[in-house]
Amino acid sequence: MLSKSQAKVFFLVATLGFSGVFLALTFDTMRQIPEQTNSAEISESALRGRHIWDRKNCMGCHTILGEGAYYAPELTRAVERRGEEWLRIFLRDPEAMYPGRRRMIQYNFTEDEITDVIAFLEWIGNIDANGFPFDPDMAPTAAIAAAGAEAPEVLQAAPTYYRNVCQSCHAVEGFGGNTGPALDGVATRFNEAELHQWLADPQAVRPGTTMPNLNLAEDVRTELVTWLLTLD
Ligand code: HEC
Numbered sequence: 038m039l040s041k042s043q044a045k046v047f048f049l050v051a052t053l054g055f056s057g058v059f060l061a062l063t064f065d066t067m068r069q070i071p072e073q074t075n076s077a078e079i080s081e082s083a084l085r086g087r088h089i090w091d092r093k094n095c096m097g098c099h100t101i102l103g104e105g106a107y108y109a110p111e112l113t114r115a116v117e118r119r120g121e122e123w124l125r126i127f128l129r130d131p132e133a134m135y136p137g138r139r140r141m142i143q144y145n146f147t148e149d150e151i152t153d154v155i156a157f158l159e160w161i162g163n164i165d166a167n168g169f170p171f172d173p174d175m176a177p178t179a180a181i182a183a184a185g186a187e188a189p190e191v192l193q194a195a196p197t198y199y200r201n202v203c204q205s206c207h208a209v210e211g212f213g214g215n216t217g218p219a220l221d222g223v224a225t226r227f228n229e230a231e232l233h234q235w236l237a238d239p240q241a242v243r244p245g246t247t248m249p250n251l252n253l254a255e256d257v258r259t260e261l262v263t264w265l266l267t268l269d
């Protein structure tokens with residue numbers, strides 16, 4: 038049993054001790070906030086993007102940092118997951134990426150507004166949220182770029198357009214997205230003419246397909262087909 042004075046000392050030491058620990062941890066958290074939120078990197082463009090985000094109520098369907106509605110995909114790491122060029126095509130016209138199933142609103146953004154929205158999403162994606170959300174299930178374009186030499190050799194030879202746009206939907210040797218099928222061995226399923234036709238107008242080849250028509254310029258298409266033919 039503690040005597041009355043011992044109890045008093047115990048109370049004071051414990052209370053002051055733990056208050057000290059609490060204050061130190063609070064101070065430490067406050068100290069880390071600017072670094073974790075990346076506040077130095079909020080550009081004018083990201084700020085404008087944030088206003089668009091609020092004004093258009095994107096959170097009515099999406100979450101960022103876990104906040105918002107669960108109708109549509111989490112967007113905290115959208116830039117890492119999809120890459121800037123993919124997002125640009127999508128935000129210009131969501132149905133261009135998801136033919137026949139437009140569930141996202143067509144906002145008719147200007148190119149500048151799209152730049153701002155992407156800047157905002159990029160800033161959000163760089164917040165250090167202690168690992169939240171978990172790694173995207175689609176291997177992120179940025180991570181593949183960062184992996185550099187570790188990416189399979191065949192991908193290092195891929196055209197830029199493939200890496201910037203196609204890859205966030207398709208995987209090769211396990212690297213890439215899973216919105217579309219893996220493209221390993223695609224040269225055994227399609228010949229050169231078929232690949233050209235497919236990339237020029239997927240709907241014409243397979244009506245109702247969910248592969249987007251990306252309106253590729255002919256030289257880009259040729260470069261892609263030449264490379265796809267190496268996947269055998
Ligand atoms: C009515 C609900 C709704 C609203 C509002 C909405 N979205 Fe979406 N969004 C979707 C759906 C659904 C998808 C998934 C694509 C699909 O299934 O068509 C999507 C997909 C996206 C994607 C691509 C994510 C990925 O990795 O595939 C981005 C980026 C995006 N939305 C940004 C926005 C922004 C920015 C706003 C506000 C300006 C917004 N969305 C408002 C429903 C919505």
Ligand code: HEC
Pocket residue numbers: 134135198199202203204205206207216217218219220223226235236243245246247248249251261
């Ligand atoms: C928005 C996601 C998306 C993007 C971007 C995309 N694809 Fe696809 N792709 C798909 C889907 C989904 C299918 C399956 C379509 C079907 O079965 O009807 C597909 C099918 C294919 C096929 C046929 C594969 C097979 O074995 O049947 C090829 C080849 C292909 N895509 C190449 C490409 C190339 C090259 C690009 C870039 C120029 C690209 N895709 C961009 C979603 C995408």
